Amino acid sequence: MGDHPLSEQDTVALIELMFFAYRDFVSDPDGILGQYGFGRAHHRVLHFVGRDPGMTVQQLLDILQITKQSLGRVLKELIDKGYVFQKEGEADRRQRLLYLTEAGEELRQRLMGPQMNRIRRAVALPEGSAAHLYRKVLYHMVSPANREAVRDWIDRASLLGGPKDGG
């Protein structure tokens, strides 16, 4: 085990499952977002800001790996509609620290709910250590160059835990 690689067929099956699983995984929040006139980009902003309240715009850009112009539009909409607000940084007054309003946190929870259920159902298998392995596998799917940033993010976000993430 671990010596011989996965068979061609099994590997292709996993590639395809990655496609099918992700497609359905994001379909849950998509329906909810539609009711608000939002899209997936809004969801990502809500999620990450909710996980790390007070984060800077640059930190958010680093995580999403998109341009500030792309972020600009969705962020503006979320602010205009009262789901996100900004506060001038105290140490560095150039910064516009990002926070969720109450409505923003509620929406974030509403969007996360179905995905949490789906994850929990998916890893609740008889084999026991599925969650651990699944996490390990997904982690190794991230490009090596990005792993440190992803690990840092997960560790840090787990520590601060977001307002309603069980902290």
Added chain:
Amino acid sequence: MGDHPLSEQDTVALIELMFFAYRDFVSDPDGILGQYGFGRAHHRVLHFVGRDPGMTVQQLLDILQITKQSLGRVLKELIDKGYVFQKEGEADRRQRLLYLTEAGEELRQRLMGPQMNRIRRAVALPEGSAAHLYRKVLYHMVSPANREAVRDWIDRASLLGGPKDGG
């Protein structure tokens, strides 16, 4: 084990890993596609047609879950540039059965290569049964309503195995 659900923190970490992993997973082929003036939609068509040569347009639409108008453009481009060709169905002459040209199959393999390497590296963990569990978990991430179709597809595609998928 299996009784108590995953902790809030662990579940959120998996949700985020799903995002990071998928983002990097599709980044491999994206670079290659750019050289051909293609996008992810072209990749999906190449992949699935290559896995099931002679499939109908409707079968492809069912798998991709997009509209025929969306498929129309990418399919036309792939045909115009000589990566896909169509053959009139023998039993039903309304059908336009889809096949990859040699160039199409080559490109498909080139796109699949990095993803296969990434999957194999990701599941090549000491714990042994990672691949099996990972597959099971991803399968259960698919919406119940879609599972039969996905299972059918994987089983059928594994059987016919595509021209160069190890058959």
Added chain:
DNA sequence: TAAATATGTCAATATGGCTGACGTAATTTC
């Protein structure tokens, strides 16, 4: 013959990315 199916196409629209350029305020560096 009529209805349904498989496919293709035209037109308009939306989302979410992108590049490039420019501007302002604040901080850091020399």
Added chain:
DNA sequence: GAAATTACGTCAGCCATATTGACATATTTA
């Protein structure tokens, strides 16, 4: 203190990929 850099915002245009709705054609089925 002047200059360079950083953090952020914004305008303008472009591209890829998806959508809905409408219509056309060929073929098969009832």
